[in-house]
Every structure is written in C-alpha cells, then in structure tokens.
Amino acid sequence: MLRIRLHGRGGQGIRTAAQILGSALFAEGFEVQDAPRYGAERRGAPIVAYVRAAHAPIDERGTIANPDLVLVADASLFQVPTAGVLQGIGARVALLIATTEDAAVWRARLALAGPIFSFDPGADPAHAATALVGAAARMLGVIRREILGAALGEELRGLDVHKQRSSLMRALEAYDAFGVHGGAVGEAADASARDYTAPQWIDMFLDPVSIAAPDLHASATSVQVRTGAWRTRRPVIDYAHCHRCSWICSTLCPDSAIAVDADRTPRIDYDHCKGCMVCVTVCPAHAISAAPEPRGESPPAALPGVAA
Amino acid sequence: MNRVLLTGNSAAAWAARLAAADYVPAFPITPQTGIIESLAGWIESGSMPARLVMFESEHSMLAAAGAAAATGVRVFTATSSQGLLYAMEMLYATAGWRAPFVMVNVSRGVASPVTLESDHNDILAARDSGFLQIHCATCQEVLDAVLIAYCLAEDARVRLPVLVNQDGFLLSFTREPVALPDAGAVARFLPAFDSMGIEFRASRPISQAVAVLGGSPYSYFRYQMQLALQGAAGVYDEVAQAFASEFGRSYPQVEAYRCEDAEVVFFMTGAFSTRARAAVDRLREAGQRVGLVRPRLFRPFPAAQLRRLMSGRRAIAVLDQNISLGKGGVLATELASVLYGMPEAPLIAEFIGGLGGRDIAPEEFYQMAKVALDAADSGITPAPRMLYTETEMREMRKLQSIAIAERHELRGAP
Numbered sequence: 001m002l003r004i005r006l007h008g009r010g011g012q013g014i015r016t017a018a019q020i021l022g023s024a025l026f027a028e029g030f031e032v033q034d035a036p037r038y039g040a041e042r043r044g045a046p047i048v049a050y051v052r053a054a055h056a057p058i059d060e061r062g063t064i065a066n067p068d069l070v071l072v073a074d075a076s077l078f079q080v081p082t083a084g085v086l087q088g089i090g091a092r093v094a095l096l097i098a099t100t101e102d103a104a105v106w107r108a109r110l111a112l113a114g115p116i117f118s119f120d121p122g123a124d125p126a127h128a129a130t131a132l133v134g135a136a137a138r139m140l141g142v143i144r145r146e147i148l149g150a151a152l153g154e155e156l157r158g159l160d161v162h163k164q165r166s167s168l169m170r171a172l173e174a175y176d177a178f179g180v181h182g183g184a185v186g187e188a189a190d191a192s193a194r195d196y197t198a199p200q201w202i203d204m205f206l207d208p209v210s211i212a213a214p215d216l217h218a219s220a221t222s223v224q225v226r227t228g229a230w231r232t233r234r235p236v237i238d239y240a241h242c243h244r245c246s247w248i249c250s251t252l253c254p255d256s257a258i259a260v261d262a263d264r265t266p267r268i269d270y271d272h273c274k275g276c277m278v279c280v281t282v283c284p285a286h287a288i289s290a291a292p293e294p295r296g297e298s299p300p301a302a303l304p305g306v307a308a
Numbered sequence: 309m310n311r312v313l314l315t316g317n318s319a320a321a322w323a324a325r326l327a328a329a330d331y332v333p334a335f336p337i338t339p340q341t342g343i344i345e346s347l348a349g350w351i352e353s354g355s356m357p358a359r360l361v362m363f364e365s366e367h368s369m370l371a372a373a374g375a376a377a378a379t380g381v382r383v384f385t386a387t388s389s390q391g392l393l394y395a396m397e398m399l400y401a402t403a404g405w406r407a408p409f410v411m412v413n414v415s416r417g418v419a420s421p422v423t424l425e426s427d428h429n430d431i432l433a434a435r436d437s438g439f440l441q442i443h444c445a446t447c448q449e450v451l452d453a454v455l456i457a458y459c460l461a462e463d464a465r466v467r468l469p470v471l472v473n474q475d476g477f478l479l480s481f482t483r484e485p486v487a488l489p490d491a492g493a494v495a496r497f498l499p500a501f502d503s504m505g506i507e508f509r510a511s512r513p514i515s516q517a518v519a520v521l522g523g524s525p526y527s528y529f530r531y532q533m534q535l536a537l538q539g540a541a542g543v544y545d546e547v548a549q550a551f552a553s554e555f556g557r558s559y560p561q562v563e564a565y566r567c568e569d570a571e572v573v574f575f576m577t578g579a580f581s582t583r584a585r586a587a588v589d590r591l592r593e594a595g596q597r598v599g600l601v602r603p604r605l606f607r608p609f610p611a612a613q614l615r616r617l618m619s620g621r622r623a624i625a626v627l628d629q630n631i632s633l634g635k636g637g638v639l640a641t642e643l644a645s646v647l648y649g650m651p652e653a654p655l656i657a658e659f660i661g662g663l664g665g666r667d668i669a670p671e672e673f674y675q676m677a678k679v680a681l682d683a684a685d686s687g688i689t690p691a692p693r694m695l696y697t698e699t700e701m702r703e704m705r706k707l708q709s710i711a712i713a714e715r716h717e718l719r720g721a722p
Contacts, residue, residue, distance in 0.1 A: 019313075022483055026313055034313070035482035039424060059586035061478050061579060063667045191670040193590040199672050200698040211708055214421040 001054040002030075002140065002187055003064045006132070007085050008073030011043040011232050011275075013129035016155055017071075018049035020133045020171075024143045024151035025053040033058050044230025044274045046083040067093055069185045071136055073121075073128040075099040076229055078110070089114060094185050096135055098128035115184060119174065124292040130167040134174030141183035145175055223272075227255070231275030231293045235268060241287035242266065249279040249288065314486040316479030317342030319447045320386065320412045320472070322486075323454030325356045326494040327410075329384035332360040333372035338424055339476035340388040340414040347384075366395035373409050374402030377469070378516060380503030382458065383409035388476060389416035389430045396433065402469060403438030403533065405517045407506060408461035409469050410454055411439070415578065416476040417664040425665020426475035428578060428630040432638050438533050440470040440540055441607040443577040445563075448486050450474045452557060453604070455489075458498050459547040466540045468533065473606075477665060478579035489555055497554045541608045561610040563602040564617050566592060570599030572680045573618070574673070575643055576627040577603055580662050584627070587673030598677050611646040618647060621654040622684035625676040629662040636660070636692050657683050661695035668695060 004021060008014035015036035022034030030053035038047040050064045065088045075097055077083045089095060091113040097106055098121040107116050119135060121128035133152070137143040152171055156164045206212075246264035257273040258266050268279075280288045314322065320343045324332065332351070334344045350356035363369040366387050377383045387395060392413055402409075413431050417423040431441065440460060442453045450472065457470035474480060508516060520526045544561060552558045563581075566588050567573060574584045581602045591598040601617050601624075603610055618624060628637025635641065640658040647653040657680040661668050672695055683690050 019483065022313060026485065031485060032313060033482060033484045035477070037477060037481075058484065059582040059589075061482060061582055062665075065667070065669065190586070190590060193587070193594040193596070193670075193674045196671045196674050198675050198678075199669065199695070201675075201693065202696060202698055202701055204694055204696055211712070 001052055001058065001060070001190070002069075002142075002185070003067045004051040004053075004069045004071065004136065004140075005064045005067040006049040006051070006071045006073070006129075007077050007083060008047055008129060009043075009077070009230060009232055010038065010045045010047050012047075012073045014047050014049050014073060017073075017129040017133045018051050020130075020148075020151050020155045021051045021136060021143075022053075023154055024137060024148050025051070025140075027147050027151060028142055028144070030054060030142075031056060031058050033061060035061075037063075042230070042274065043276055044227070044232060046077055046080055048084065064088075066188055066191070068187055069094045069096070069136060069139065071132045072097045073132055074232075075101075075106075080229075086110070086112075092186055092188065094139060096132065096139065098132060117178075117181060117184070119177070122170075127167075127170060130170045131174040134171030135178040135181075137171075138175045138178035139181050139184045141185070145172065148172070148175060226271050227274050228269075228271045231273065233275050233277065233290045234270065234293050235273065235275070235277060235279050235288050236291050237266060237268065238287045238289065239265070241285050242283075243285045243287070245284065248282055248284060252278055252282050254278060310488045310490075311485045312488055313483040314447055314451075314488070315342065315481055315483050316444075316447045316450045316474045317414070317481070318346055318483075319451040319486050320454060320474065321346035321350075322488060323451045324384040324410075325350060326451075326489060326491060327384070327455055327458050327498055328358075328382065328495075328500070329410075330358050330381040331373075331376045331383045332358055333363055333369045333376065333383070333385050334360055335363050335366050335369045335387065335391060337366075337388045337391040339416060339480040340386050340391070340412070342480065343386045343412060343414070366391040367398055370395040370398035370402055370411075373411065374398065374405050374407055374469075375508065377402075377407035377409040378405055378506060378508035380501065380506045380508075382501045384411075384454075385409070386412040386414065388414040389418055392430045393418060393433060396437070399434055399437040399439060401517070404529065406467045406533075406536075407469070408458075408467055408501075410457045410461060410472060411469065412450070412454065412472045412474065414474055414476045414480045423664040425477050426579070426629070427663045427665065428473070428628075428638075431471065431473045432630050432632075434471060435607060435638070438468060438537070439607065440466070440468055440537065440605075441473060442470065442604055443473045443606050444475075444479065444604070445577075445579050445581050445602065447474075447479055447482065447484050448557070449559070449604070450479060451486055451489075452551065452555070452559065455494060455498055456544075456547050456551055456559065458501075459550070460540060460544055462501055463540075463543050463547070464504060466536055466543055468536055468540070473578070475579035487555075487557075493554055497550060537608045541605065541610065541612075544605055559604060560613075561603065561605040562613045562617060563600070563604060565600040565602070567599035567601060567617060569597050571597045571622045571684070572677050573599045573601045573621055573624055574627060574676070575601050575624050575639060576629065577606065577639065578629060580627075580629060580668055583668060583670070584673055587670055587677075590670065591674060591677055596677065596681075609642060609646070614643065614646050615650060618643075618654055619650065620652075623655045623657060623680035625657050625659060625680040627659045627661050627668070627676065629660075631660050631663065640692070655680070655684050655687075655689055657690050658692035659695060660692065663694075666695070 018034040022032045026032040033052040036049040093114045096117045103116045103118040137148045244264040250258040257269040373385045415426045417427045444450045453472045461470045626640040
C-alpha cells in the first residue's frame with residue numbers, strides 16, 4: 001500500500017491536493033482513500049491530509065503513522081510540534097518540502113537520513129499545494145501526465161477557468177521538473193504481527209483534580225500564541241489612502257489584531273493577525289490590500305507596485 | 309456499476325436522494341454539515357425534489373422530523389454529538405409516535421472537554437430511545453444502510469425511526485470507492501412510502517401520542533415498542549436478503565470476519581473495526597487463529613447471533629470506543645449480558661480505546677489479541693485497560709506543565 005501524508009495550512013488547498021492525488025490514483029486503477037484531518041476550521045491553522053492507494057480493498061484508515069511520502073506545503077510547520085510533520089519519518093521515507101532553501105539545508109537542519117526534495121513554491125505560498133501534487137505524482141511513478149491533468153480538472157471544477165488553467169500549469173510544470181525523481185517513493189511493508197514491538201501501555205492513575213480538570217484559569221494566554229504564523233497572506237495598509245475613519249477595520253477584525261492610535265491611524269498586530277482578510281474586504285477607502293506572506297524573510301515594506 | 313470516490317457524508321446524502329426523501333429538517337454541526345450541504349445544493353438546483361428546512365436547534369429539528377413522518381411523507385435528517393444529546397428528549401418522544409424516519413448520526417466525542425473526532429458515546433446515549441440502530445464501518449455501508457433503514461423503519465411490523473451511525477472524520481470526511489446504486493434499482497428495492505393510515509393533517513385534528521396515566525396503559529405502549537424492536541431483527545434479515553439480491557452486497561446483522569476456527573475474536577463496532585480486519589489478516593499470517601465479530605445492527609441487539617458466533621471461542625477482546633463513566637465499556641457489558649449462563653462462555657478482556665478519535669495502532673490490536681489469549685490460558689480475567697501509552701502521557705504532562713506555568717505567571721499579572 002502507498003501511504004502519503006500532506007501537511008499545510010488551512011487555505012493552501014491541502015484537502016484538495018489530497019483529493020487530486022486520490023482521484024488520479026483511482027483513475028490509474030488503484031483502490032484509494034483520501035481524507036483531511038483538522039481541528040479549528042480556520043485559514044492558516046495546521047492541517048494534515050492522508051492518501052492511501054493499493055491494489056486490494058483498503059482496511060486501514062485514519063492517521064498515517066508510517067508514511068512512504070510526506071509533502072510539506074509550508075516549511076514553518078516544522079516548528080509546530082502539534083502539526084506532527086516529522087512523525088514516522090524513517091530512513092526510507094521521501095520528504096518533499098515547498099521552500100526557497102536547498103534540500104541539503106533541510107537535511108542538515110532536520111538530521112534526517114531519508115531522501116529530501118525541495119522546490120521553490122514561487123511568490124505565493126498559497127499556491128504551493130498544486131505544485132506539490134504535480135511533483136508528488138511524478139515521484140510516485142504510477143500516475144501518467146494526462147491522468148494527473150484530468151484529476152486536477154475534476155477536483156477544481158468549481159474554480160474559474162483562469163484559476164483552473166494556472167493550477168494545471170503549475171502542477172504539470174512540477175510534474176515535468178521532477179522527471180528525474182520518478183519512482184523515488186517505495187512502499188513500506190505492513191506492520192508484522194510476528195515480531196512487533198509491544199505498545200508501552202501504562203495503567204492510568206488518578207491525578208489531583210487541580211490538574212485533572214480541563215481548565216484554563218487565565219484570560220490572556222492567547223497573547224502567547226503567535227497565530228500570525230498561520231497567515232498565507234497578509235493585509236497591508238496603504239496609509240496614503242487610509243481615511244483614518246478609525247473604527248471599521250479595527251471593529252470588524254475577528255481577532256482584535258488592529259489597534260488604533262490616538263491620531264486614528266490603524267496598526268496591524270502581525271503577531272496575531274491570522275490573515276482572514278476581513279479588513280481588506282470591509283475597508284471603505286480600499287486602502288488595505290492582500291499580499292503573499294513571505295516565509296523566513298522580512299515583511300514587505302509596502303504593497304508590490306506601490307511606492308513605500 | 310458506477311464506482312465513485314465519496315465521503316461518508318456524501319454517501320449519506322446520496323442515499324437520502326436515492327431514497328427520494330421528501331422532507332429534510334436540518335441543523336448543522338461538525339462533522340455532519342457536509343450531508344446537509346450536499347442535500348441543500350441538490351434541492352436548490354432542482355435535482356432532488358424535496359423540501360429542506362433549517363431549524364433553530366436539533367430539538368426542534370427532531371420534532372419536525374417526527375411530525376412530518378406522521379403526515380406520511382419520507383423524512384431524512386442528520387446530526388452529531390452534542391446535537392444528538394440536545395435532541396434526546398425528542399428522540400424518545402418521536403420513537404413513541406411510531407412514525408418512521410431515518411436519521412444519520414456522525415459520531416463525535418461528547419463534551420466536556422469539547423472535541424471533534426469520533427467516539428461512540430453520542431450514539432450509545434440513544435441506545436434506549438426506541439430508535440433502531442445500524443452502525444457502519446465503510447462509506448459503502450453508510451449509503452446501503454440508509455436504504456435498508458427506510459425499508460426497515462416503514463415496515464408495518466416495525467414502524468419505528470432508525471439511526472444510522474457513521475464515524476466522524478474516519479468516514480464522514482474520508483473518500484473511498486463507493487458503488488452508487490442505479491435509481492431504478494433503488495426504486496425496486498425501496499418502493500414509495502405506503503403510509504397505511506398515517507395521515508396527520510393540518511385542520512384535521514387528531515391527538516397523537518396522548519398522555520396516559522396509571523401505569524398500565526403506559527406499560528402496554530412501551531412494551532409494544534419493545535416487541536416491535538425485537539421483531540425488527542427478523543424483518544432486518546428479510547430486508548438484507550432483498551438488498552443482497554438487488555445489489556449483490558450482503559449485510560448480515562453481525563459481520564464475522566475469518567471466525568471459522570478462531571480462538572480469539574475482536575468485538576467492536578464502527579469504522580476502526582476495518583483496522584481490526586487488517587490486524588486479523590496480519591495475525592493470521594503470523595499463524596494465530598484470530599477473527600473479528602462486529603455487530604452492524606446494534607438495536608435490536610443481535611443476541612442470538614452473538615451467542616452462536618461466540619460459542620467455542622477461548623477469549624474475546626472487546627474494544628469499546630466509548631465509556632459508561634462509573635461502569636466501563638458499553639459493548640463489554642452488553643456482550644457479557646448475552647453470554648451469561650452460556651456453558652463454557654469465553655473469557656472477556658475489556659479494552660477502552662479510540663476515545664475522541666485517538667488512533668489505534670496495528671501493534672495495539674496484536675497486543676490485545678495476546679492479552680486475551682494469555683488470559684484464556686491462565687483463566688484469569690485481566691483488569692479493564694484503556695489504550696494509552698507512555699509517550700502519550702509524556703505529551704500530556706508537557707501540555708499540563710505549560711498550562712500550569714501560565715497559570716502561575718498570569719496569577720501574578722495585574
């Protein structure tokens with residue numbers, strides 16, 4: 001059985017990416033299962049998706065703890081332990097990362113023995129997922145180019161024609177670029193029942209209720225959590241056009257991440273702005289724009305195409 | 309045969325559409341929402357001639373489902389977790405109206421603490437309500453069970469609502485190949501609802517489900533439901549037989565997988581039982597005689613089949629993805645009650661696992677089989693165990709240390 005795990009952030013199209021791979025493998029005659037798994041249904045929150053493919057009916061379901069291929073659409077997720085990107089990545093697991101850095105940098109950083117591949121997701125990391133799908137399809141070595149194209153068309157039916165075409169282009173470009181890595185993914189054997197490591201079960205014991213109740217005793221803990229890392233796009237205020245109306249963007253921000261100065265100038269708290277773009281939509285002066293979120297680089301001083 | 313990739317939610321929606329449900333009272337809740345979204349889309353576009361009404365709560369939604377069923381139309385609805393619990397009063401009430409409809413529950417652990425992923429405490433809380441219950445393990449089963457459920461609910465010998473259960477995430481959001489039945493074949497298997505005297509109508513008052521005092525009439529009506537439920541097992545067999553001849557898929561009340569010569573069997577319900585099936589294959593490869601027994605029909609409880617299937621086993625590893633707080637696993641208790649008094653009844657090893665969607669690893673299935681077999685050898689029933697590893701406890705302690713540290717820091721803050 002082929003087991004593929006995809007990691008990304010809400011809004012990057014990770015669920016759709018899993019469905020494209022699932023549909024392509026199904027069209028190639030595999031029995032298939034694909035599924036997303038997420039908690040807070042929020043743009044920017046870590047999300048994981050699973051794809052399984054086999055030539056017999058699939059009984060396994062849920063978490064893939066022992067993947068053959070792991071795709072990472074946003075390298076900042078390596079720093080989020082709960083995202084579980086590194087779970088089960090042994091020496092035989094292929095890891096494909098959307099990053100501007102070289103695979104060798106990540107090999108050193110993660111101290112992994114297995115094959116690591118990287119590709120530059122381009123200016124907009126929100127589009128990394130379609131390129132990942134194209135590269136992954138080629139690495140699996142069992143999906144033909146035209147089948148990938150058809151699966152993409154099927155899963156992106158709802159999008160406008162221009163977006164469909166650009167997604168297809170990105171996926172096929174990556175497919176072609178990864179020609180040298182065709183067949184880079186091997187299948188792990190099923191966990192044998194003959195010589196397995198017994199689970200380290202513990203006997204659960206009673207804790208004092210001061211620990212055992214699921215309580216949050218403080219109100220300000222969310223300040224500590226830098227949800228700004230969830231953004232795939234950031235709102236940027238063009239102060240030359242801002243009317244200083246002072247209350248619309250700041251009031252409607254669902255995360256209270258826009259404060260207003262004494263002179264009625266709005267300031268965005270990028271540590272906590274999740275990139276929902278509500279402010280972009282509601283600004284009556286059209287002074288707020290959405291810019292791709294750079295990762296591992298300094299934020300843009302101004303909007304692209306607009307003088308700082 | 310048209311095989312397509314469908315999630316459990318899409319499969320449930322397709323079943324309601326193929327069953328030509330007339331009325332869909334709805335209230336959204338994760339992870340059930342996809343069912344309602346699909347139906348709403350089809351009804352809006354005119355591809356499904358039905359009426360969908362959004363209610364202000366699951367309690368009202370259930371009242372509407374029962375009331376609509378009492379007019380003799382075909383009703384479909386769906387909920388999950390807290391929604392099912394919120395509707396609980398109306399579950400008991402509408403079952404007593406003896407008006408048939410089908411509700412899909414998408415299992416999700418119940419609060420507190422709040423969670424999103426699956427366990428079965430929600431559906432098992434509805435165990436005693438008078439609804440029949442069918443528990444599914446694959447997306448195909450979800451689609452097929454809804455069609456079977458209508459046949460069963462509307463049969464004059466049963467005439468009770470049916471709950472079809474699927475696991476959140478593991479089925480609801482998981483796409484897998486599903487054979488989408490042909491509408492003509494569904495119409496042959498499930499003809500239009502013949503309401504036979506169910507005719508609650510506006511401006512034509514009748515009193516439905518009246519108050520009865522003194523205990524004696526109440527006892528009569530309640531026991532009528534008990535007898536209808538007990539009789540429903542036989543009706544289920546007829547319906548499953550008819551389904552198999554129309555569609556070629558067979559759904560006995562209890563799935564018995566590789567049980568022929570099994571010394572040890574796993575006993576569980578729901579989607580994780582497909583993982584048990586895979587574990588049985590691996591254990592068989594390792595030369596162990598292990599099988600899986602999985603009730604599809606949970607109400608009525610298939611006592612006779614279980615006694616037959618469990619007879620001659622040495623031990624049963626029961627995996628409860630639920631917990632009756634203050635007692636233990638519900639399945640273990642129910643199974644023990646039907647095996648009690650059976651000569652040479654097999655030993656029962658109780659496990660609690662998969663609460664709130666907690667994963668169950670292949671090695672854990674192997675180990676459960678080993679614990680059960682060792683117990684049979686020693687003759688000593690092991691203490692019930694929750695599947696929880698050292699690693700999980702270490703992660704839990706880390707989370708608690710963060711929570712406690714923050715608590716201390718913030719207590720000192722202004």
